[in-house]
Amino acid sequence: MPMVDIAGKDYEVDEEGYLIDLSQWNEDVAKYMAVEEKVELTDSHWEVVNFLREYYAEYQIAPAVRVLTKAIGKKLGPDKGNNKYLYELFPYGPAKQACKIAGLPKPTGCI
Amino acid sequence: MLHIVNKSATDRGSLESCLRMATKGSAVLLIEDAVYAVTNGSAAAAKIQAAAADLKIYALGPDLAARGMAGRVLDGVNVVDYGGFVDLVAEHNSCQSWL
Amino acid sequence: MSDMDDMDEGSGIVKKFMFLNRKAPHGTVYALEGLEVVLITAAFDQDVSMVFTDDGVYQLLKGIDTKGIEVKDFSKTYRALDGYDIEKLYVDQASMDARGLTEDDLIVDVTTLSVAEMANLMAEQDVVISF
Numbered sequence: 001m002p003m004v005d006i007a008g009k010d011y012e013v014d015e016e017g018y019l020i021d022l023s024q025w026n027e028d029v030a031k032y033m034a035v036e037e038k039v040e041l042t043d044s045h046w047e048v049v050n051f052l053r054e055y056y057a058e059y060q061i062a063p064a065v066r067v068l069t070k071a072i073g074k075k076l077g078p079d080k081g082n083n084k085y086l087y088e089l090f091p092y093g094p095a096k097q098a099c100k101i102a103g104l105p106k107p108t109g110c111i
Numbered sequence: 112m113l114h115i116v117n118k119s120a121t122d123r124g125s126l127e128s129c130l131r132m133a134t135k136g137s138a139v140l141l142i143e144d145a146v147y148a149v150t151n152g153s154a155a156a157a158k159i160q161a162a163a164a165d166l167k168i169y170a171l172g173p174d175l176a177a178r179g180m181a182g183r184v185l186d187g188v189n190v191v192d193y194g195g196f197v198d199l200v201a202e203h204n205s206c207q208s209w210l
Numbered sequence: 211m212s213d214m215d216d217m218d219e220g221s222g223i224v225k226k227f228m229f230l231n232r233k234a235p236h237g238t239v240y241a242l243e244g245l246e247v248v249l250i251t252a253a254f255d256q257d258v259s260m261v262f263t264d265d266g267v268y269q270l271l272k273g274i275d276t277k278g279i280e281v282k283d284f285s286k287t288y289r290a291l292d293g294y295d296i297e298k299l300y301v302d303q304a305s306m307d308a309r310g311l312t313e314d315d316l317i318v319d320v321t322t323l324s325v326a327e328m329a330n331l332m333a334e335q336d337v338v339i340s341f
Contacts, residue, residue, distance in 0.1 A: 059290035060283060064253060067293050119234050119265050121308065144237030147268060152310010173278025177236055179271035179285070183310075192278075 006032045018100055022056070025103030033101040037092065041101070045089050051075065052102040062107040065095040112137050113203035117210070119144040120155040125209040130162050132207075140169040140191070140199055150175075150183040163187040171196060225336040226257045231266035233341065235285070236276070241269045242284050244341030249287075252294035259298040259331065260291070262320070266341075267305045270316040288318045302328045 001012045001020060007028040012020040017036055019025060030049060034041045041049075051072060055063055063071060065086075073081015080086075086094035095107040114133050120126040126141075126148055133139055139162070141149055148155035149170045159168060172190045175181045184190060191199065200206055229248050233240040248260060262270055269285070276283040291299070299320045306312065306322065313322060323331065332338060 058286065060286045061249070061290060063290070063293070064249070066253070067290075071293060117237070119237065122233070122265050144234045144265070147234065147265070147309070150310070154308045156310075174236075176275040176277075177279045177281070177283075178234070178268060179274040179315075181275070182273070 004032070016100075016106065018105055019103040022103045022105075025053075029103055030101050033103075037090075037097045037100060039090060039097060039101065042089075045098075045101070047076065047080075048072065048086065048089060048094065048098050049102045052098055052104060056102070056104050062095065062099045062104040064107050065093065068095055068098075068107075113199055113206045114139045115206065115208045116141050116145040116148075117143040117208070120148040120153070126155060127158075129207075129209045130158065130166075133162075133166050135165045136167075138167045138169060138199060138203060140171065140196065142171040142174050142196075144178075146170045146174045146178060146180060149185050149188045150180045151185060152183075156185055159185060160187060169195070169199060224255065224257050226259070226334065227251060228259045228261055228332060228335040228338045230332075230338055230340045231260065231262045231269060232264040234265040234268040235274075236279065236281060240341040241266070242282075244339075245269075245284060245287060247339070247341075248291070248296060249294060252291075252296055255295075258296050259300060259335070260296065261300045261302075261328070261331070263302045263305045263328065265305075267301050267309060267311060267316075270301070270318060270320065271311075272315060272317045274317075285317055291318070300328070300331065 003010050090097040114129045116126050116129050118125045169189045172192050235241040274285040301320045
């Protein structure tokens, strides 16, 4: 497994750059992953990242994108629970990119 | 002798084979899916309780907890942790795993 | 992900899939693998039933704590199935009775079926996948 140095600390990641041990996650890791994904983190991004972390804590999986969209809509309102909004924040796939930034594994059901 | 069983008694016959062969005074340690046998209401409960008259029955605590069964263990069954598992192996001259 | 959405919109054929779960969790990898396959299948908008029978009913127990054996607690994931539109969860009464379990012991809402009802449900499926 590859290792990356983030703010002076070593972290193990998989071949696609996802964090191996999600208990190691912190804001430095999120910022590093965001740079890797060429995403500039705003409050709107953090809202999704934090939502994903809560979802994972509750269900022990990263949601598929349509499940994420539906669940965000339920919690944060329909103006955020849609593909357009989420793809604007994470152009290469909200589940894939936001999960990486949130320190979660790649979503189940994501091909 | 220490007998170790790791398969569910409702899926395989290894617990039954073990109880048939275990002689008086032997220890039987249930681990992994075998721990369901020592829970209240299990199909093997009566057999375990009858066997406990002649055998010392143990079950591994972390495996019970991982199966939601920590609070449902039959009376007369001794719950051990990993340290207790090691002690049991060390205390007995020989050990048979019913794979 | 978006590719899969396009695909299921395209085909439009809905088949009845049953996922039959007969193994206890943790002792073998069947339970976790079965659950992952169901989550993936959910993307194809099929008519999915999940059936828990024999030792499979143990997968749904409340109060599971896997810290001691250092494996993932995927029992919580059964509660996510609703969000994946997988709402048909069945257990069979005989398997529950043989293990001293009732619906109150389970982490999700299920429908309890008799052996005859379970047999009929299985007979009417297009595809049965067993774990």
